[in-house]
Amino acid sequence: xxxxxxxxxxxxxxxxxxxxxxxxxxxxxxxxxRLAVPILAxxxxxxxxxxxxxxxxxxxxxxxxAVHITTSPAPKTPDFGVSPETVKAIEKGxxxxxxxxxxxxxxxxxxxxxxxxxxSDNSALDCTMGVGGMEYNSGFxxxxxxxxxxHFSIDLSGASSGGDLNLKPVYAGVPGNRTVIGRIDDRxxxxxxxxxGRTVEATIANGTFAVRIYYPPNWEIPNRQEQGVVxxxxxxxxxIATDSDMWNKCFVNPEGKIVHGDRRMDPLxxxxxxxxxxx
Numbered sequence: 001x002x003x004x005x006x007x008x009x010x011x012x013x014x015x016x017x018x019x020x021x022x023x024x025x026x027x028x029x030x031x032x033x034r035l036a037v038p039i040l041a042x043x044x045x046x047x048x049x050x051x052x053x054x055x056x057x058x059x060x061x062x063x064x065x066a067v068h069i070t071t072s073p074a075p076k077t078p079d080f081g082v083s084p085e086t087v088k089a090i091e092k093g094x095x096x097x098x099x100x101x102x103x104x105x106x107x108x109x110x111x112x113x114x115x116x117x118x119x120s121d122n123s124a125l126d127c128t129m130g131v132g133g134m135e136y137n138s139g140f141x142x143x144x145x146x147x148x149x150x151h152f153s154i155d156l157s158g159a160s161s162g163g164d165l166n167l168k169p170v171y172a173g174v175p176g177n178r179t180v181i182g183r184i185d186d187r188x189x190x191x192x193x194x195x196x197g198r199t200v201e202a203t204i205a206n207g208t209f210a211v212r213i214y215y216p217p218n219w220e221i222p223n224r225q226e227q228g229v230v231x232x233x234x235x236x237x238x239x240i241a242t243d244s245d246m247w248n249k250c251f252v253n254p255e256g257k258i259v260h261g262d263r264r265m266d267p268l269x270x271x272x273x274x275x276x277x278x279x
Contacts, residue, residue, distance in 0.1 A: 078206050080108040093136035094118055094127035100140055106208045106278070112175045117210045119145050119183075124155035126179055132163070133170040145183075147273035149251040149260035151241040152184040152191070152209065152232050159225065162217035176219035180211040180230060183276050189235040195228030202230075207278035 080087055087105055095103035100120040107117040118125040118138075122145060127138035141156040156179070163174025180193050184207060191202035193211040202209040211230075230243040250261030250270035258265065259273050 078106070080105065082108065090116055090127070090129070090136070091118060093129075094125055094138045095120060097127070097136050098123065098125050098138040098140040100125065106206045107203060107210050109203060109210060109212070111212060112214045115212070117181050117208055119208075121145060124181055126156055126158075126181060131171075131174055132166075132168065144253075144259035144273075146276055147251065147253055147259040148183060148185055148276050149246050149249070149271075149273060150185075151188055152182055152230070153260065153276075154180060154182045154230060154243055154246075156181045157228075159221045161221050162215060162219040164217040165220060173217050175217055176215035176221070178211075178213045178215075178228075180228070181209065182230075183208050183278075184232065185274060186277065186279075187234050187240060188232045190233040190237070192231045192233075193228060194231070195226050205279075207276065 087108075090108070091103055091105050094116060095101060095118065098120075100123040103118040103120040103123070103125055105116055105118050109115055109117070113128055113131050115126065115128045118127060120140075122142055123140045124143050124145075125138050125140045127136055128134075129136055131137060139156070139158065143153070143155040159178045160176055162176035163171030166172075166174075178195065180202075184191070184204065188204070188209075191204060191209045191211070192199050193202060193213070194200075195213070198213070200211060200213055202211045231239060232241040234240050246261070250258050250263075250265040250267070251273035252267050252270040253259050253273050256267050258267055258270055261270065
């Protein structure tokens with residue numbers, strides 16, 4: 001196609017102007033289409049570039065699991081083989097006779113007589129039941145219950161002659177005995193008591209130990225008593241302590257107060273006591 005106009009003489013009047021106008025309009029339309037191509041191409045290129053830009057949005061924060069706060073489980077109530085009502089009656093009866101205030105039962109033992117080991121806030125109690133016509137009869141010894149002088153403590157140690165030597169007939173036939181009771185730490189797995197060439201095993205329960213050796217009803221406490229030896233062993237059978245480890249020593253709590261041993265000693269020369277943790 002040419003934009004050259006035909007000679008004027010060959011056209012009727014007014015025709016030349018109309019042809020020129022049509023040619024200019026056509027040229028304008030073609031020019032618009034040619035210009036549209038690069039414009040669209042550029043737009044497409046922009047679109048491609050835009051599509052290639054990855055916008056990273058922060059991923060939504062996943063809900064964090066709630067922190068489950070637990071508390072130390074409450075210690076299990078020891079099973080003494082009797083009803084809770086009987087346990088409460090023993091605790092009340094033994095503490096009432098001893099006059100020590102409230103006491104907690106730690107061991108209930110049935111041998112030749114029935115007896116119990118209890119602790120109040122400041123005393124160890126050795127309580128017999130149904131002996132000599134008494135429902136409860138308790139001996140006691142003051143002690144710092146919260147602290148140990150090493151792996152174990154001896155809180156009460158004593159002997160009682162046989163009932164036949166008692167002037168009251170109600171005690172006839174009651175055996176004599178030697179008794180040692182105390183508390184232990186977590187390492188102690190076995191305890192023994194040796195006296196007069198005889199060794200017996202202690203009963204261990206609830207962070208305590210109890211030993212009772214029975215004698216005939218006519219047994220009399222010797223005028224010169226042998227001291228005896230208490231030994232503590234760990235689970236592997238290794239000897240870890242004896243009661244001689246405590247002699248001539250004193251033990252202090254974190255405040256520097258003597259809680260075991262001779263209170264007249266210099267606290268600065270004492271060893272630190274260990275907290276007692278009943279099992």
